[in-house]
Amino acid sequence: xxxxxxxxxxxxxxxxxxxxxxxxxxxxxxxxxxxxxxxxxxxxxxxxxxxxxxxxxxxxxxxxxxxxxxxxxxxxxxxxxxxxxxxxxxxxxxxxxxxxxxxxxxxxxxxxxxxxxxxxxxxxxxxxxxxxxxxxxxxxxxxxxxxxxxxxxxxxxxxxxxxxxxxxxxxxxxxxxxxxxxxxxxxxxxxxxxxxxxxxxxxxxxxxxxxxxxxxxxxxxxxxxxxxxxx
Numbered sequence: 001x002x003x004x005x006x007x008x009x010x011x012x013x014x015x016x017x018x019x020x021x022x023x024x025x026x027x028x029x030x031x032x033x034x035x036x037x038x039x040x041x042x043x044x045x046x047x048x049x050x051x052x053x054x055x056x057x058x059x060x061x062x063x064x065x066x067x068x069x070x071x072x073x074x075x076x077x078x079x080x081x082x083x084x085x086x087x088x089x090x091x092x093x094x095x096x097x098x099x100x101x102x103x104x105x106x107x108x109x110x111x112x113x114x115x116x117x118x119x120x121x122x123x124x125x126x127x128x129x130x131x132x133x134x135x136x137x138x139x140x141x142x143x144x145x146x147x148x149x150x151x152x153x154x155x156x157x158x159x160x161x162x163x164x165x166x167x168x169x170x171x172x173x174x175x176x177x178x179x180x181x182x183x184x185x186x187x188x189x190x191x192x193x194x195x196x197x198x199x200x201x202x203x204x205x206x207x208x209x210x211x212x213x214x215x216x217x218x219x220x221x222x223x224x225x226x227x228x229x230x231x
Contacts, residue, residue: 012221016214023210027203031070034094034196035086041188045087045099052103052182053081058110065089072098074105076120081106093189097197100183101204104175115170126164133157137222144229151229155222162219165212172208176201 043051049063063081065088066072072084081102087095108116133154140151180198183189189197 012217016210016217020207020210020214023203023206027200027207028070030200030203031094034097034200035090035092037093037193037196039091039093039096039193040190042091043096043188044089044091045083045095046089048096048183048188049081049083049099049103051186051188052100052179053106055182055186056103056107056110058106061106063088072102074102074109076105076109076116079106079109093193093196094200096183096188096193097179097200098204100179100188100197101175101201104178104182105171107178108171108175113171113174115167115174119164119167119171122160122164122167126161129157129160133161141225144225148226148229151222151226155219155226158215158219158222162212162215165208165215168208169205169212172205176205 046063046065053059053061053063061079061081063083065085066082068084069086070084071082072087073082074080075082081099083099083102087098089095105116107113136150136157137154140148140154144151180194180201183197184194
């Protein structure tokens with residue numbers, strides 16, 4: 001009887017891993033495809049980002065290039081829009097989508113978007129807990145019947161990372177919505193280019209959805225283990 005919950009947990013983990021692989025594969029495939037489509041107006045990702053910041057009257061934010069692929073992010077600490085080299089220099093539908101999305105985060109920061117504010121407050125907490133949570137959970141599993149409080153503490157720590165994953169969802173979707181509304185409203189892209197940009201951001205957002213669901217599934221597994229311990 002005890003093997004059933006464990007088997008179920010393995011099945012859920014495998015399904016989540018498969019979903020994560022499929023979404024990541026689709027994301028890279030779509031970005032590669034849309035990166036081969038030149039933007040009609042010839043603007044680069046850097047130029048799009050700077051234009052969006054200017055249109056929103058945001059000053060003091062720098063647009064910089066960072067190495068790697070899909071390493072794009074906005075850093076509220078030093079107020080930089082960090083674009084990967086293919087996006088920074090790219091002049092295609094994928095580049096404009098990513099550049100505008102990251103500027104969407106800068107707009108959120110400038111307007112004190114509530115979900116971003118909450119996420120920022122969780123960052124230092126999660127950065128600390130993520131270093132210890134796996135060790136606490138492992139120790140808690142080993143001594144769950146003698147010292148169940150250890151596993152419970154690990155569940156609380158992991159719960160914070162799960163909360164962070166779900167708070168990230170509205171932040172990412174809102175940034176994409178802001179980006180798409182701006183590039184469409186300002187004629188940055190044609191109708192066909194807009195469709196490609198929207199599709200690219202849709203698949204990017206799905207990676208966060210899969211991560212959040214995976215985190216929740218793992219959390220529920222540990223909760224089930226705690227509730228099913230021998231008393």
